[in-house]
Amino acid sequence: MGSGVRVALVHDWLTGMRGGERCLEVFAELFPAADLFTLLHVPGSVAPAIERRRITTSFIQRLPAAATRYRQYLPLFPAAIARFDLRGYDLVLSSSHCVAKGVRVGPDALHVSYCYTPMRYVWDLYDDYFGPRSGSGPLVRTAMPAVAAALRRWDRRTSAGVHHFVAISEHVARRIRRCYGREADVIHPPVDVARFDVADENPGEFYLVVSALAPYKRIDLAITAAGRLGRRLLVVGTGPEE
Secondary structure, X not given: OOOOOOEEEEEOOEOOOOHHHHHHHHHHHHOOOOEEEEOOEOOOOOOHHHHOOXXXXXXXXXXXXXXXXXXXXXXXXXHHHHOOOOOOOOEEEEEEOOOHHHOOOOOOOEEEEEEOOOOOOOOOOHHHHHOOOOOOOHHHHHHHHHHHHHHHHHHHHHXXXXXXXXXXXXXXXHHHHHHHOOOEEEOOOOOOXXXXXXXXXXXXXXXXXXXXXXXXXXXXXHHHHHHHHOOOEEEEOOOOOO
């Protein structure tokens, strides 16, 4: 890409190195001069290639307990992402699983969104996050139907501002088609295969799950399936469901 092209990276939030941040790290290496915009940044929580960026955060950064309880500010995320001024950038690459793809770009900019999923907690996994068995309090469960409906309208409307969607999988491409009525190319996330070695010995037959142990990952389904098949299952990961 020419040296005169100004690039902006947009990511939902920076609070740790998970799958989306691994992809963002690659984007930061591909575009070393790019500026980075995000709702919230916890300094030191992400890889050096990301930390070295010029990082602009939103007003979410200044809200009480935002570093640990930022998800409680979900209804404010659309307003926060819309306040970023991206005029003057030629290419905007949003790395999005929540609201990053809703950023506003200049009239001459190209907006490409690398989408991990449409906002799962207001679309197909709403019940997992806010349903009767989700663990959410009664006040949240009472308020969320109206909030989620507004977020779905916003999410679908702002999808029109993306010039090109790229999905991480065929499954996500189908979600994008269902939620936004948009088509997406599929480019699978990069994998650092150099980290792994082939074992000298056969460890035996088993199924392997490597994942964050969070409700939406549905590790419980893998456990149930393995149990019914009578197969050994090895689960690797950390998270709230440990």
